Amino acid sequence: MVAKINSPRVEIHYCTKCRFILRANWIAQELLMTFAERIGELALVPSSGGVFSVLLDGEEIFSRKKSERFPESKELKQLIRDRIEPEMDLGHSEA
Numbered sequence: 001m002v003a004k005i006n007s008p009r010v011e012i013h014y015c016t017k018c019r020f021i022l023r024a025n026w027i028a029q030e031l032l033m034t035f036a037e038r039i040g041e042l043a044l045v046p047s048s049g050g051v052f053s054v055l056l057d058g059e060e061i062f063s064r065k066k067s068e069r070f071p072e073s074k075e076l077k078q079l080i081r082d083r084i085e086p087e088m089d090l091g092h093s094e095a
Contacts, residue, residue, distance in 0.1 A: 007040025008084050011055040013047045020052050023070060027054070030073045031080065038084055056083055 012028055014020035024044050032042055052064035054076060061079045062071045074090075081088050 007038065008057050008080075009041040009043065010039055010080065011043045011045050013045045013051050013053045013055070015048055015051045016046045017048055018050055018052075021046075023052065027071070027073065027076060031076065034077050034090065035080065035084070038088075039080075054079075056080060 010031060012024045014024035021044075028042055028044060031039065050065065052070060053060055054062040054071065056079075061083070062076060064070055077090055081090055
């Protein structure tokens with residue numbers, strides 16, 4: 001199935017100097033597996049300055065600097081689900 005043009009875009013901005021690429025890849029994989037046909041596009045965006053943030057359609061939904069920690073996979077799934085399809089069951093990620 002081809003993603004709809006108006007489907008949401010997720011961006012994961014990560015610091016290359018901090019080597020956050022592995023975490024960004026893991027989060028991207030988790031989100032794509034959960035929202036396979038609901039996300040239109042997922043981009044990994046190289047950055048610097050200790051950045052690790054997740055944006056949904058241009059709106060920052062998580063920032064490592066603001067929360068002083070990395071996001072949990074479950075947490076990001078719930079944040080994205082709540083914005084794109086609130087009635088979607090996340091299975092084990094709900095508990």
